[in-house]
Amino acid sequence: MTVTLDDVARRAGVSRSAVSRTFTPGASVSATMRTKVENAADYLGYSPNFLARSLTTRSTKLIGLVSNNFHNPIFLEVFDQFTRGLQDRGLRPLLVNLTNEKEASASVRMLKQYSVDGVIVASSTLPPGFSKAFRDAGLPVVNSFGRYEVMPEVHVLGIDDIACGRLAAGELIARGYKKVAFMGGPFDATSTQYRLSGFEKELQLYSDVECSHSFAEAYSYQAGRIEMARLLEAGTNADAYFCGDDVLSVGALSAIADKGLHVPEDIGVIGVNDMEMAGWHNINLTTIHQPFAEIIQCSINLIVGLLADPNKVPEATLFPCTLIERGTLRPRL
Amino acid sequence: MTVTLDDVARRAGVSRSAVSRTFTPGASVSATMRTKVENAADYLGYSPNFLARSLTTRSTKLIGLVSNNFHNPIFLEVFDQFTRGLQDRGLRPLLVNLTNEKEASASVRMLKQYSVDGVIVASSTLPPGFSKAFRDAGLPVVNSFGRYEVMPEVHVLGIDDIACGRLAAGELIARGYKKVAFMGGPFDATSTQYRLSGFEKELQLYSDVECSHSFAEAYSYQAGRIEMARLLEAGTNADAYFCGDDVLSVGALSAIADKGLHVPEDIGVIGVNDMEMAGWHNINLTTIHQPFAEIIQCSINLIVGLLADPNKVPEATLFPCTLIERGTLRPRL
């Protein structure tokens, strides 16, 4: 059924090596030989078996794309851009869904068994040690949307979560909010603490502003809704909330609406990410934009670089985030 | 760096075949041999190379997961469930993003080169001939979310688009709408025509109801918004719209709001899919639910079945869809 190198060689009346060489860029083949082989190959519909080839070349062009964020709308965009970007460079994404696992070992073994050339861990919630497991196994790895560290153990790309927190705080202050609060996702999610600490640090500069914080059970609509309902019930009467994520913000908005309160008149809300739906007219969420496209482009460039030179010393690269003004904060004073 | 069969064999002082057999379920190995090999393997950290193995077994456990719907929020859920479901059965999804292509040939060649065991085409907008290209290349293929045909050329699973159109029509009638319209995505998208034809067929039973239709440029928020704005501007004063997709519906809602009109008082809107955001309070879209989980489960079962018996004659399987009542249609009379 499948046509092999031998079939082509036999039909073209040449050696196996000759056929192999015509399909290996940069190998030495004469023009006559090349056309003879190509004719035979076309006739038979031959194309080389990548996996057999990988046995000797030690390169599969497979990249493990590992994530546990299959429930955040921004990740649709993330997957789209990663898969397209990888494809454009002749690489193939082998998708790994970690939703049910927190341990890296199974994925590490599996990806080694498939001889992937490298791994991209795309997650803002996995612990930093996670990506390291791949590195320890000798796989080039890039952690996208990970947490900044001065001397990271693997390459990390992401926004400056501290600056992000400061930006949010600054905006709330510039709009005259006096009693503000941070509502994060789970405390142990990588980025949560940094966003909070940046937020608090900035607020310390303003002694007339009160600040509190709490954490939702997950980065989800329901969790945001529940947590905000609890806060309102408990009488935490903050006049503005910085939510650690857009979906969380929308959940919060729904709880606020249920209470009969109005945004931004009674309460202000600002999110993070700038998912597509944040711009939909009936959501219209003021939020902090993460430069996904840039982060993904750089991640891909980086992994491609690592394939050539796997020993580059790990760095953390930070990307700036920007405010997207919409309708859930009152105007600047 | 990587430890091979030979290393283990040498360390355990046994033949290569013995090692291979301990890692091949159902092969004949004595208990003594097994422990000897396993000890050596554990010591060296050995696990077999799947790709080398695939050369002789002719099975890679790789499944091509092909889609062009990377911009519809429901597909996050789709990818989540497909990847999880495949993983649970020991299969690995090789993701192919077709966003920029309409031709199958490149993907077919690529997936053959990677010797995938089968292909899942998950798309509601690719032409039926697309999946056939995989079959013609000798790859087992399942087309999920495809269009029903009595004698399909490949296995197809999806909702009954005609029934879906009828359901929408029936609901609009039951709520007393008299001048209704269908707003589809691109006319050539697989499912669009069937939904329209079901919709019209049902309406023909009611001579006092007027019906018109139009098509947006894409299944997207912007396209829905633009098309609805155009309709309102043109004075197509329908009192209810059946939109071919939820995202399209939200776009339509935004154009309606911009005109200062209210939903459902002035205009009713019903969508299709029941994406997660449709349930968010500030969207609150009445829509028709597609049973994604069931379709995906069955697709996976089917592809697994095809791996064992690739020659099963292709069938189309239909799944029922159901109304999800929310706030964009007025109540039944």
Add this chain to the structure above:
DNA sequence: TCTACTTTTGCAACCGGTTGCAAAGCCGAT
């Protein structure tokens, strides 16, 4: 025409596994 040098080609070994086959080992029964 002969020599020296460069390019093209084929041979054969190898990548990391699996598997048919025959030899070796084991068992209980005679």
Add this chain to the structure above:
DNA sequence: ATCGGCTTTGCAACCGGTTGCAAAAGTAGA
């Protein structure tokens, strides 16, 4: 101790490619 039958093991060929090396062919200069 011998035999027959069953299980376990190793040998060697194979899966579909690549590649170092040496032989063959081509090219140019004298």
